[in-house]
Amino acid sequence: MGEVFASAPFVVGKSEPSPIDSHIPAEEALCPVLANDWVNDEYKHMVLAASAKALAVNPGQFFNLLCPSPDAGELWLRRPQSVYRIDRANGRIEFLYKCVGRGTHGLATAKPGDTLNIVGPLGVGFHLDPAWKNIVVLGRGVGLATLAPISQLAGENGVGVTAILSARSRDLVMADDLFAKVGTVVPVLDADRSSDVANVERIIEGLISAKLADAFFTCGSNRLMQLMKRLGKARGIPGQVAMEQVMACGLGPCYVCVRTFEVNGKKELRRVCIEGPVFDLQEAVGW
Numbered sequence: 001m002g003e004v005f006a007s008a009p010f011v012v013g014k015s016e017p018s019p020i021d022s023h024i025p026a027e028e029a030l031c032p033v034l035a036n037d038w039v040n041d042e043y044k045h046m047v048l049a050a051s052a053k054a055l056a057v058n059p060g061q062f063f064n065l066l067c068p069s070p071d072a073g074e075l076w077l078r079r080p081q082s083v084y085r086i087d088r089a090n091g092r093i094e095f096l097y098k099c100v101g102r103g104t105h106g107l108a109t110a111k112p113g114d115t116l117n118i119v120g121p122l123g124v125g126f127h128l129d130p131a132w133k134n135i136v137v138l139g140r141g142v143g144l145a146t147l148a149p150i151s152q153l154a155g156e157n158g159v160g161v162t163a164i165l166s167a168r169s170r171d172l173v174m175a176d177d178l179f180a181k182v183g184t185v186v187p188v189l190d191a192d193r194s195s196d197v198a199n200v201e202r203i204i205e206g207l208i209s210a211k212l213a214d215a216f217f218t219c220g221s222n223r224l225m226q227l228m229k230r231l232g233k234a235r236g237i238p239g240q241v242a243m244e245q246v247m248a249c250g251l252g253p254c255y256v257c258v259r260t261f262e263v264n265g266k267k268e269l270r271r272v273c274i275e276g277p278v279f280d281l282q283e284a285v286g287w
């Protein structure tokens with residue numbers, strides 16, 4: 001019998017699920033890369049074959065990816081990426097990522113047939129209250145990737161969505177195809193100034209008046225988060241925000257990802273990786 005190492009990664013397509021660690025929700029896994037294509041000048045879309053544990057990921061949760069090095073140097077630390085789409089029928093998870101630095105440029109070099117080492121699913125994701133019939137999603141930039149799987153959550157629960165997707169220009173409005181399947185997409189752009197906070201506020205006020213705003217969800221922009229927080233407080237509408245923070249371990253012990261929150265008027269420090277990345281909108285403090 002071969003030796004069994006507690007730290008050996010799960011190899012998708014080869015390893016058998018272990019009854020010993022079946023109660024642990026996250027794992028390190030080696031996943032075949034099925035696709036990794038550009039969607040525009042800045043973002044790539046990656047599809048991985050996934051293990052049963054990875055497929056149990058909830059919208060808003062993330063994986064910590066061991067990105068290949070883009071050059072001759074070594075690349076330290078994993079890079080967090082939220083799940084973009086969960087395709088349980090075909091055993092796949094997907095990521096939508098912006099190429100910004102060495103980690104994500106290294107990730108961009110992965111080709112179909114390569115394997116990627118991932119750890120997850122990690123963190124606390126979004127939740128839907130059964131009483132909510134219509135929700136408003138407001139995102140910008142990489143926040144659109146994080147918010148995208150809410151479209152799946154809403155679809156599975158028969159909840160209507162208005163997705164206000166903010167971007168510099170029309171080609172950077174992403175996840176609109178996913179949201180269009182379950183609701184209405186309202187692109188707002190810097191190019192024509194429709195992304196101005198005052199205009200987004202008018203749109204949300206209209207949705208509140210039309211009783212289409214039982215809850216708010218946001219990610220990717222401080223000014224838009226502050227807007228939703230203000231409107232949510234004034235109108236008594238609950239909200240959730242997915243926070244982004246530079247991370248190291250992604251598991252809780254290193255405290256690299258601590259941010260300040262405000263709970264009942266008191267400042268509180270929380271780790272985004274394990275207590276989030278999704279938090280109550282009214283407790284989030286801007287950056």
Ligand SMILES: Cc1cc2nc3c(=O)[nH]c(=O)nc-3n(C[C@H](O)[C@H](O)[C@H](O)COP(=O)(O)OP(=O)(O)OC[C@H]3O[C@@H](n4cnc5c(N)ncnc54)[C@H](O)[C@@H]3O)c2cc1C
Nearest residue numbers: 079080081082096097098101102103104142145244245246
């Ligand atoms: C929970 C979580 C989910 C995320 N999901 C996505 C996603 O779905 N799609 C996506 O494109 N990006 C996502 N990010 C951001 C992503 O992790 C960073 O863009 C990535 O780590 C940058 O690595 P890099 O080596 O390419 O760049 P670096 O050279 O490390 O940094 C380049 C730039 O990105 C900023 N950056 C680095 N790490 C982070 C970080 N953790 N969060 C925000 N900015 C960072 C740096 O400050 C710098 O300005 C997520 C981050 C978190 C914390």
Ligand code: FES
Nearest residue numbers: 250252254255273
């Ligand atoms: S990244 Fe290490 S505690 Fe959050």
